[in-house]
Amino acid sequence: MHGLSPRDQIKLEADEMREMGYRIIDMLVDYNGAQSQFPVTRALDQVTFDEILSEPLPENGSSWQDVLEQFERQVLSTIDHLDHPRFFAYIPSSSNFVGAMADTLASGYNIFNALYPLGTGAAQIERLSVSWLHKLVGMPEGAGGLFVSGGAVANLTGLAVARQVLLKGDMQDAVIYCSDQAHFVISRGLRILGFAPEQLQEIPADHNFRLPVADLERAIAADREAGKRPFCIAATAGTTNTGAVDPLADLADFCDRENLWLHVDGAYGTSACLTDHRKMELAGIERAHSLTWDAHKWMFQPVECSAVLVRDRHWLGDTFKDTAHFLADAETHSKKEAGEEMNYMYQGIQLTRYFRALKFWMSMKVFGLGAMRQAIERGFKLAEMVESLLRDAGQWEIVTPAQMAIVTFRYKPDNGDQTLADAVTDQLMGAMATNGFAFASTSKLLGRPVMRMVTNNPRTTPSDLRQTVTLMGRLAADLERRLSRTQATH
Numbered sequence: 001m002h003g004l005s006p007r008d009q010i011k012l013e014a015d016e017m018r019e020m021g022y023r024i025i026d027m028l029v030d031y032n033g034a035q036s037q038f039p040v041t042r043a044l045d046q047v048t049f050d051e052i053l054s055e056p057l058p059e060n061g062s063s064w065q066d067v068l069e070q071f072e073r074q075v076l077s078t079i080d081h082l083d084h085p086r087f088f089a090y091i092p093s094s095s096n097f098v099g100a101m102a103d104t105l106a107s108g109y110n111i112f113n114a115l116y117p118l119g120t121g122a123a124q125i126e127r128l129s130v131s132w133l134h135k136l137v138g139m140p141e142g143a144g145g146l147f148v149s150g151g152a153v154a155n156l157t158g159l160a161v162a163r164q165v166l167l168k169g170d171m172q173d174a175v176i177y178c179s180d181q182a183h184f185v186i187s188r189g190l191r192i193l194g195f196a197p198e199q200l201q202e203i204p205a206d207h208n209f210r211l212p213v214a215d216l217e218r219a220i221a222a223d224r225e226a227g228k229r230p231f232c233i234a235a236t237a238g239t240t241n242t243g244a245v246d247p248l249a250d251l252a253d254f255c256d257r258e259n260l261w262l263h264v265d266g267a268y269g270t271s272a273c274l275t276d277h278r279k280m281e282l283a284g285i286e287r288a289h290s291l292t293w294d295a296h297k298w299m300f301q302p303v304e305c306s307a308v309l310v311r312d313r314h315w316l317g318d319t320f321k322d323t324a325h326f327l328a329d330a331e332t333h334s335k336k337e338a339g340e341e342m343n344y345m346y347q348g349i350q351l352t353r354y355f356r357a358l359k360f361w362m363s364m365k366v367f368g369l370g371a372m373r374q375a376i377e378r379g380f381k382l383a384e385m386v387e388s389l390l391r392d393a394g395q396w397e398i399v400t401p402a403q404m405a406i407v408t409f410r411y412k413p414d415n416g417d418q419t420l421a422d423a424v425t426d427q428l429m430g431a432m433a434t435n436g437f438a439f440a441s442t443s444k445l446l447g448r449p450v451m452r453m454v455t456n457n458p459r460t461t462p463s464d465l466r467q468t469v470t471l472m473g474r475l476a477a478d479l480e481r482r483l484s485r486t487q488a489t490h
């Protein structure tokens with residue numbers, strides 16, 4: 001056989017690889033060093049998007065320079081920067097460069113982290129990282145867990161384990177409870193697992209947007225009375241809307257008494273465990289049977305990086321273990337040498353798995369827990385500062401005060417007109433997206449629109465906050481003028 005050209009072997013020459021790699025590193029360093037000078041958002045409609053980026057699959061390749069240039073021009077220029085110091089919308093992902101480089105290594109060496117004998121060090125790093133998370137939360141010896149793509153999959157995994165361990169697969173009449181502030185991925189996860197919609201009971205939250213234990217107890221007693229089988233409570237530690245934390249210790253007591261599974265969706269809030277005094281706000285979280293913790297939200301990792309933790313590591317194997325003849329030898333080999341929990345293909349949904357633990361481990365090692373702890377504490381402080389800036393500005397009503405680095409608020413017109421307040425609050429997000437200097441998002445609480453600011457980026461400065469609050473005030477006043485004028489002409 002004749003030798004193939006490098007291109008036909010799907011590779012680049014060494015010089016080209018170096019040049020491409022250095023060019024990309026330069027781009028990333030330039031971006032990370034000067035993020036605040038970039039617009040946060042790039043509002044584009046779908047039509048424009050279709051115009052700028054649609055093409056047939058090319059039969060012949062082109063130069064990497066051309067493709068990288070197209071990426072810069074048509075992709076980079078159209079993304080919102082979740083790691084920008086003035087991105088306060090949804091739940092920001094502030095990321096870090098070490099984590100991004102770890103991702104490059106994980107992909108560059110194409111590390112397959114599914115079966116312990118195929119990558120001993122990698123499996124060990126995942127086990128070690130998960131054990132660090134257990135310690136931070138305060139979960140017992142013998143707890144297990146693994147890294148997954150995000151909170152959606154972590155919750156799905158936790159609920160799948162609950163179903164297997166408590167129900168042994170018999171889902172008839174089983175009921176799961178959460179508050180109406182739970183993230184939608186809980187109900188979606190249950191749907192994927194085959195539960196009918198009526199098997200999830202959403203209890204209306206109390207005035208602090210927490211799951212009310214007394215109402216929950218009543219609902220469960222009534223369901224038992226009706227012959228149903230309550231089996232799981234899906235609590236939230238730090239709701240996406242307001243940062244509210246369900247009363248975890250009371251729920252854990254109740255679950256113990258009633259033999260229920262406590263799943264805690266701490267995708268966002270679990271990170272408060274890094275600091276001792278903030279951890280008190282999460283008291284009881286260590287008693288969860290299963291727990292979701294997104295490292296790409298408040299542990300400064302690039303997307304995708306989340307962990308699902310369970311109190312007994314055998315539960316994962318009980319749920320996900322299977323056998324395949326083509327892997328039998330590798331398994332026998334691995335049983336001799338290591339705990340089954342290191343064969344990650346049997347601990348969760350994925351078989352082929354990317355080495356996500358690497359970025360967590362590497363950035364923890366490079367920055368240290370001390371820096372991470374201060375970065376988390378800073379998030380709390382920044383939110384308290386936003387709250388006081390908003391109060392001082394006099395144009396805003398605080399709906400929920402700073403908790404877990406989230407503040408929610410509404411526009412407060414001088415005349416107190418709530419319909420106008422709704423309209424201004426609703427349209428402010430769009431006005432911010434068009435402006436591009438800073439970005440926050442809206443949600444609904446008790447049927448009315450609210451703005452949310454989430455301040456979990458440790459690179460956000462007090463000046464960023466002041467300028468953002470000033471900008472929002474100006475945009476809101478513009479909106480109010482425009483809306484009042486339209487009303488007047490009708």
Ligand SMILES: *Cc1c(COP(=O)(O)O)cnc(C)c1O
Pocket residue numbers: 091149150151152153183185236238239240265266267268294306
């Ligand atoms: C963000 C979030 C999720 C979803 O997590 P992803 O990482 O986006 O998949 C689930 N629950 C809560 C409370 C969240 O904040």
